[in-house]
Amino acid sequence: MEECGRLTQTVEKLNNEIHNHLKTIDERDAEIRENEAIRRKLHNEVQELKGNIRVYCRVRPLLKGEDNQDCDLPITFDSNCDKNIQIHHSNTNDDGCRRTTSEKYDFTFDKVFNPTSAQEDIFLEISQLVQSALDGYNVCIFAYGQTGSGKTYTMEGCVDHNSGSNNARAGMIPRTVNQIFTSASALSSKGWKYDIEASFLEIYNETVRDLLEDNHKKKENIKYEIKLTKSSNGVNHVAVTNAKIVKVESERQVYDLLKVASRHRATAATKCNEYSSRSHSVFRLNLIGSNSLTGQNCEGTLNLVDLAGSERINVSGATGDRLNEAKNINKSLSTLSKVILSLANKDSHIPYRNSKLTYLLQNSLGGNSKTLMFVNISPSIHCFHESLSSLRFATKVS
Numbered sequence: 001m002e003e004c005g006r007l008t009q010t011v012e013k014l015n016n017e018i019h020n021h022l023k024t025i026d027e028r029d030a031e032i033r034e035n036e037a038i039r040r041k042l043h044n045e046v047q048e049l050k051g052n053i054r055v056y057c058r059v060r061p062l063l064k065g066e067d068n069q070d071c072d073l074p075i076t077f078d079s080n081c082d083k084n085i086q087i088h089h090s091n092t093n094d095d096g097c098r099r100t101t102s103e104k105y106d107f108t109f110d111k112v113f114n115p116t117s118a119q120e121d122i123f124l125e126i127s128q129l130v131q132s133a134l135d136g137y138n139v140c141i142f143a144y145g146q147t148g149s150g151k152t153y154t155m156e157g158c159v160d161h162n163s164g165s166n167n168a169r170a171g172m173i174p175r176t177v178n179q180i181f182t183s184a185s186a187l188s189s190k191g192w193k194y195d196i197e198a199s200f201l202e203i204y205n206e207t208v209r210d211l212l213e214d215n216h217k218k219k220e221n222i223k224y225e226i227k228l229t230k231s232s233n234g235v236n237h238v239a240v241t242n243a244k245i246v247k248v249e250s251e252r253q254v255y256d257l258l259k260v261a262s263r264h265r266a267t268a269a270t271k272c273n274e275y276s277s278r279s280h281s282v283f284r285l286n287l288i289g290s291n292s293l294t295g296q297n298c299e300g301t302l303n304l305v306d307l308a309g310s311e312r313i314n315v316s317g318a319t320g321d322r323l324n325e326a327k328n329i330n331k332s333l334s335t336l337s338k339v340i341l342s343l344a345n346k347d348s349h350i351p352y353r354n355s356k357l358t359y360l361l362q363n364s365l366g367g368n369s370k371t372l373m374f375v376n377i378s379p380s381i382h383c384f385h386e387s388l389s390s391l392r393f394a395t396k397v398s
């Protein structure tokens, strides 16, 4: 009897201990969820302090076969401050008495990356914005610059869709995809579950095309129209009729989509570069999160945009179709800068509808959204005037 009483007491004691441990676990879980909410808030405050519109300049290395005619690179970096860059140029006028005139231009951006910067260094900056997208904010990352300045290298890198982000030359897109899947999986321990959707569109001559549509016959007959819609919870969405939106559950699935898209990117010849990208490509990930423990929901969109070459029409010597392409590119790039300027000035009217690109991105530009623009620069002396024009454009944006 006595033994039985002792055992009952022990069981009761153990039950109490289990109850207390479970209570502590519940409290810790609640604390973790609370800390996650605080982390999200603080992360966003830091991003807002850094600026919801940022401009980074990236100068690529000289490539094999490019020479600067025994001149110094026409670009100087400030070793004390990674925000400054100077570009310079000397002209020798042979007008009887040889005179050398030199031009120097200074620019300041949120960050300047020199030719030795690795893809990994660049991604360190971007990864914070990827986190913002997972936290429910809309993010746009653009690569701007003349043909051959390194936009596609920055966005996609040296493409090896089999190794994904696991490659030193992998660009921002594969690294972003890797971070999203890694972070989404880590957040599952805090109750978050993410549905991830991918789409990949191209805008060529102010016409939208779907880079994921493999059926060529269908592709030619389909009209892709940009429409504003409202979801059941009252959130505005920009939808493109008939465009494929693919639910993705693994990195590999996204890399397979990227393979399809890269086969379809439109290219055309110009005098500047044999095959030059004359279209804007918009790789979009919708990140729809829900937390079963807290009942919270969030929805962020991440757009990675490789803009068409920005070279000026007179330099590319364009005529006919190429001239039309160039005019459309100029129009959309100038609308993009006007939209960003109007947002920065908090204008009442933002001219989103003046180009397909800004119309498509309208939900991810402005409001709480984060915008980052890379201005890509070639260090070649032959590109001096184009580089100057790109830096001036980027200064307007910043």
Ligand SMILES: Nc1ncnc2c1ncn2[C@@H]1O[C@H](COP(=O)(O)OP(=O)(O)OP(=O)(O)O)[C@@H](O)[C@H]1O
Residues within 6 Å of the ligand: 059, 060, 061, 063, 145, 146, 147, 148, 149, 150, 151, 152, 153, 154, 273, 275, 276, 277, 308, 309, 376
């Ligand atoms: N940071 C870099 N390091 C090494 N190579 C680079 C770098 N940036 C660009 N390149 C190389 O320079 C060349 C031109 O780059 P890229 O194709 O990315 O230019 P682009 O601006 O996208 O041109 P386009 O408008 O034609 O698409 C490529 O061979 C690319 O591999």
